[in-house]
Amino acid sequence: MELNAIQDSFERVAKRQKLSSSKSKELIIQVGNEIEQALARIQSGSDSTVSVDQKTVLTELKAKLQVVGSHTHLEGPQRELNTNLSRHQKLLEKGLHPDISRACVNADLDRHILNQIIICHFYFEGLFDIVDCLIKEAGEPEAVSLRLQYQEIHQILEALKSRNLEPAFNWVAANQERLKESGSDLELKLHTLHFVDVLQNQGRAEALRYAKTYFAPLASRHMNEIQRLMCSILWAGRLDKSPYPDLVDPIHWETIAEELMRTFCNFTGQSIRDPLSIAVAAGMEGLPTLLKLANVMSAKKQEWEAMRQLPVPVELGKEFQFHSIFVCPVSRDQCSEENPPMLLPCGHVLCKQSINKLSKGNSRNFKCPYCPEDASVAQCKQLCL
Numbered sequence: 001m002e003l004n005a006i007q008d009s010f011e012r013v014a015k016r017q018k019l020s021s022s023k024s025k026e027l028i029i030q031v032g033n034e035i036e037q038a039l040a041r042i043q044s045g046s047d048s049t050v051s052v053d054q055k056t057v058l059t060e061l062k063a064k065l066q067v068v069g070s071h072t073h074l075e076g077p078q079r080e081l082n083t084n085l086s087r088h089q090k091l092l093e094k095g096l097h098p099d100i101s102r103a104c105v106n107a108d109l110d111r112h113i114l115n116q117i118i119i120c121h122f123y124f125e126g127l128f129d130i131v132d133c134l135i136k137e138a139g140e141p142e143a144v145s146l147r148l149q150y151q152e153i154h155q156i157l158e159a160l161k162s163r164n165l166e167p168a169f170n171w172v173a174a175n176q177e178r179l180k181e182s183g184s185d186l187e188l189k190l191h192t193l194h195f196v197d198v199l200q201n202q203g204r205a206e207a208l209r210y211a212k213t214y215f216a217p218l219a220s221r222h223m224n225e226i227q228r229l230m231c232s233i234l235w236a237g238r239l240d241k242s243p244y245p246d247l248v249d250p251i252h253w254e255t256i257a258e259e260l261m262r263t264f265c266n267f268t269g270q271s272i273r274d275p276l277s278i279a280v281a282a283g284m285e286g287l288p289t290l291l292k293l294a295n296v297m298s299a300k301k302q303e304w305e306a307m308r309q310l311p312v313p314v315e316l317g318k319e320f321q322f323h324s325i326f327v328c329p330v331s332r333d334q335c336s337e338e339n340p341p342m343l344l345p346c347g348h349v350l351c352k353q354s355i356n357k358l359s360k361g362n363s364r365n366f367k368c369p370y371c372p373e374d375a376s377v378a379q380c381k382q383l384c385l
Contacts, residue, residue: 019077034061042057120274121274152171165194168190179263186263188218195210199236199237200236204233231243330354331351339352344375345373
């Protein structure tokens, strides 16, 4: 969708609308003036000795109104306004509701992998009834193994919404060793939430008792955080007016839910962003480029449908970049296991195939394309992908 074209079209419509409105107001004012003048003549005749023929005045008024208030004065501006409105509507429909099927090409998709991606998406969203139906209809019984894991994490997240930390504590206890190995402070954050709740609702004595029981084992790793919590006891019942108002910020409950989900995905080998959502989001961002390319190649329908590689790059945001991809500055090819990037002595990097071409198959030294330094194939070092 060309935003500049839509903006220009909108400005034209706005200009025509102002012109039509101005013309209408001008005519209304003229009609009002003529009526007022006629009334003034009639009233002046009744207040003086001069006789005024009211019928003549009204006849003259009618003739003037037929000239001044004729609809022909409005037809031109209104017609132009309607024309521009119609064009603008068509432009919006074309830009906001394009035929995205034109950007589609036939692709050989692995049905099993596609089913797995869709199933993981619904598991991630906690829609287990839909997953059960999909597994049965698609014939993917092995996907049931993920159900118990996702059910557990979603039960924990639902409990957090009602400020119930018990399921989260049970999960942390079951995965305590792995949490320590990864350096996670999830256990401390959960105890902090519970400590603040006790301090606010049950008073200092209960908060101290809770701290002695649960913070003591964590003191060696989180002394600074625990000391801050101990100082907050002095402000029991009024933490919002204390030096520690952040402790009662509701955002902590949302943050702990996100961290729990992230840790769960890490432990189970799942992505924190499910592949289906990523693919749909990337497709939406690249769709304008694909539609434009499809329009350009509309005369070559067979060539477009048979295309396996796009002739132009589709620029996506950094959120869709999961690893760096080296593109050889000479051949413009992406690196691969068969064509890895090679570091030259001068510090520049080329793909292996480009180096082979420059060196004539390792038969001679060659000059770096970016600096005058000579190099040999033996001096080039392969970089890890």
